[in-house]
Amino acid sequence: MKMKLSVLHAAILAAMLATSASPVQAGLPFLNSDKTEMPTLAPMLEKATPSVVHISVEGSREARQRIPEAFRDFFGQRGQGEQRQEQPFSGLGSGVIIDADKGYIVTNNHVVQDADKILIKLKDGRSFTAKKLGADPQSDIALLQIEAKNLVQIPLANSDKLRVGDYAIAIGNPFGLEQTVTSGIVSSLGRSGLNMDGFEDFIQTDAAINRGNSGGALVNLRGELIGINTAILGPNGGNVGIGFSIPSNMMKNLVDQIIEFGEIRRGSLGVRGGDVNSELTEALNLKVSRGAFVNEVLPDTAAATAGIKAGDVIISMNGNAIQSFNELRAKIATLGAGQKTELGLLRDGKERKVSVTLQELASGQVAANELHPMLQGATLNNSDKGVEITELAGGSVAEQVGLRQGDIITGVNRQRVANLAELRRILEGRQGVAALYIRRTNDDLYILLR
Structure with a gap:
């Protein structure tokens, strides 16, 4: 009896039977336990699902x-x-x-x-x-x-x-x-x-x-x-x-x-730029058609310290090709502050590699209701003085308990708070009243979360 295989299974079977073909990445095929040589994904899925x-x-x-x-x-x-x-x-x-x-x-x-x-x-x-x-x-x-x-x-x-x-x-x-x-x-x-x-x-x-x-x-x-x-x-x-x-x-x-x-501590390279395209390739006589073109290197940044220059084309990160500026931006930001990475550059027609230690991007806001239900409507961010309320929704629970935009949380129940991670650890699983020590302009006050 003839069986009609899906396009995927047919491709798998062809790869298995072609003696001259190189093996695919996953080492096909997966076989039924009865050794009927029928390609199937079932054994893998039984473990993964x-x-x-x-x-x-x-x-x-x-x-x-x-x-x-x-x-x-x-x-x-x-x-x-x-x-x-x-x-x-x-x-x-x-x-x-x-x-x-x-x-x-x-x-x-x-x-x-x-x-x-x-x-x-x-x-x-x-x-x-x-x-x-x-x-x-x-x-x-x-x-x-x-x-x-x-x-x-x-x-x-x-x-x-x-x-x-x-x-x-x-x-x-x-x-x-x-x-x-x-x-x-x-x-x-x-x-x-x-x-x-x-x-x-x-x-x-x-x-x-x-x-x-x-x-x-x-x-x-x-x-x-x-x-x-x-x-x-x-x-x-x-x-x-x-x-x-x-x-x-x-x-x-x-x-x-x-x-x-x-929290997320985003990495920052400190460059501005765009994608390599055909016009840029022709104008600068570049040898690549893909990559992240550096228009500007900001002072006192990770890129400046590493020696990256305006006009460089970043073509790889840790040995993996970079196709666009957005791809570079996403990889840098999510890799994290303080992490080291190796960038491949094209400068004056020659390839070179530089080692970069990423700085921290001034970001990392979190929704405060993740920490305590009475903080719903507030957005928190790290500051050099503690945890700042950077946004506050009008009429929100957080506003009703007395919080204001610009308030800085410096302590909870007489415990010092320097950042979001410390605030999370103190509030996590806490029962009863939490007394927030707030710095508001030049005043200090307590706000109770019940």
Whole structure:
């Protein structure tokens, strides 16, 4: 009886039978246990799928409604054009267990943002309430933790070694359909431009990714994590064969910072520039068509210290090719402050390498409700005097308890606070009243969080 194989399986079978073909990266094929020589991904997936979890969230978000001029007096909004209300929401997504012993789960920030309750459901049917340890909205990564035994973690691959054409398998819960698996290939690398304010270095894949896949796993044929699925590009939010994943190396760099510091400490190179294009190549007689062109090196920065100059083209980072300025920006920012990296440069037609120790980018804001529910509506950032409230939503819980934009938290319950990591450690799991010691302009005061 003849069997109709999918395009992927047919390609796998051809690769197995062609004696002159070089082996693919994942060492195909996976065979059935009965040795029938039928290519299958089932043995790999049986090991990988228990590490992918279903996430459901509940919470509330501030909704703004435009009020017609004639009705503003009725709402007490004279002179204002909108009314703000808290509205409940719920949502679904996916996550990946990266540390079974500590219960660490990675997902997308947009899956759990503003969530008051995060419920994790494992493949074996067990359910747990998760705690959010930290998040980075600009790269769309969040780290959760559950207290559970007998978890299965996924091994991490080196995503810098990916090539266009490598097989890719997406595992997640699209539309709430738990443990759904789709297959495809890596369509492109170093994609950016979906969110101009974010740090993007996406893996593009044609493995079907739909709503609910967010935060799920993209794996290679060994069952190793190569990416965290995060976005789709298509009409009405449906799959058209263009999906995007955050590379596993980028995810790990961010998660390691959250675990160590309680926040993201972005790396900074200190250059301004743009992509290498055909016009630039012709004008400067460059020998490359891809890379990050350096227009300006800022003084007293990591780039200046390393000897990088305006006119240089950065073509590699730690031996891996750099395709664009956005790719360089994302890799530098997510690698982290204080980290060392080797950059490959093209200067005056000659290649050279420089070692750079990254400085810290003045960023790293976090939503304060991640630390305490009474801080909802405030955004915190490290300052040289403590933890500063850099933004405060009008009418928010944080404003109602007496906090103001520009306040600096310098202590909690007579314990000194120098940064976000210390504030998180003090507030984490605390019962009862937390007394914040606040510096406001030239005044000192206490604000109680109950």
